[in-house]
Amino acid sequence: MDKISSLEEIYDSNLREYVFTEADFDRIKKLIYKHAGISLSASKQNMVYSRLARRLRANGLNSFHDYLNFLEKGNPAEWEAFTNALTTNLTAFFREQHHFPILEKHVEQRKNQKKIQLWCSASSTGEEPYSMAMAMVQAFKSFTPPVHILATDLDTNVLAKAQLGIYSLDKLEKLPKDNLRQFFLKGKGHHIGSARVRPELRNLITFRQLNLLDENWPIRGPFDAIFCRNVMIYFDKPTQYKILKKFVPLLTPDGLLFAGHSESFQHATDLFKLREKTVYELANKRR
Ligand SMILES: C[S@@+](CC[C@H](N)C(=O)[O-])C[C@H]1O[C@@H](n2cnc3c(N)ncnc32)[C@H](O)[C@@H]1O
Structure with a gap:
């Protein structure tokens, strides 16, 4: 699915399938900052949830806590998927035409x-x-x-x-x-x-x-x-x-x-x- 236009990113946090705590978000923020330099603001919580919930599903994990533990054990393929999920790729032909x-x-x-x-x-x-x-x-x-x-x-x-x-x-x-x-x-x-x-x-x-x-x-x-x-x-x-x-x-x-x-x-x-x-x-x- 197109990461940019996903409607899931704005959906109500009460409908979440997995528990996603402030501590989880904080951990994710630190990891992606260290790995890719990306600074995530608080307003990105829903976006982060929906993009990474797919990774939990793909790995058959039941909580963000478990997912982050799994990630931090150093699985290279999951690091790649984690990073890919959190980048924003909006672009266009001849953007900034001048x-x-x-x-x-x-x-x-x-x-x-x-x-x-x-x-x-x-x-x-x-x-x-x-x-x-x-x-x-x-x-x-x-x-x-x-x-x-x-x-x-x-x-x-x-x-x-x-x-x-x-x-x-x-x-x-x-x-x-x-x-x-x-x-x-x-x-x-x-x-x-x-x-x-x-x-x-x-x-x-x-x-x-x-x-x-x-x-x-x-x-x-x-x-x-x-x-x-x-x-x-x-x-x-x-x-x-x-x-x-x-x-x-x-x-x-x-x-x-x-x-x-x-x-x-x-x-x-x-x-x-x-x-x-x-x-x-x-x-x-x-x-
Ligand atoms: C918003 S897009 C901009 C694309 C294009 N340069 C443009 O202006 O249309 C930002 C791109 O930066 C990439 N990116 C983010 N962090 C990066 C990093 N640490 N090293 C290299 N590329 C990164 C993302 O994967 C994404 O494709």
Whole structure:
């Protein structure tokens, strides 16, 4: 079921199938904060209940207390399911549209470079890296631009969906008709009502799991641009700062960092300075 639109998330807490105490919620908050950096506010209790109740059912457990004990014993598959259940994956093609012409111009100025490397660091179900890829094809007027996009996310379910590259047509409604024709193959038979991204577009992207909270990121830059949009909002300022600090050596000296519409890095002006609306550049370009 779609995590975002689940009605269960707002249903009356009196109807709950399992006992879910403040202490359970507190424990969950601490675990997901430590593991993924996600800060859950008190208003997220119903959401947490409904998403994790499914995990209790799947594991045949009768209480949140037992579930959390089971989780803390260190079952890796359950950790993955727990994390996947608690991420919020809302995204869209060409979300925050004004970023894409900026990205196109940025790469056009680097046309003579052998390879342009981009990183989409919270790629969710793929709409964002595919939008970046479409922008690159348009910038270079070629389906084989000298561009590589690394797309990473913590959540393995959304990564699997992104890798498939199949979207229902309603998700593609807002795309210009030309983009739809140029970049997607409409499904037939069983697949009617959906479309798949063209393999040429898919080939520009590598999908990998990466937890932005991990000490070591198994990636090598330098990147000409990093997209880190609408994920920092889930992290507190010290966590954001740590991540921003790790972005610095991964960017080319004139590289750009794209943030989400409600994200501001004013607390890290020693690292990044605002160039234009939600687009940052390195504060110190000479490293
Ligand atoms: C709201 S979505 C934003 C997607 C996309 N960047 C956009 O702006 O449309 C946030 C994404 O961040 C991912 N995420 C949350 N915590 C993360 C972490 N610690 N490391 C990497 N990705 C994380 C979630 O799995 C989710 O897919």
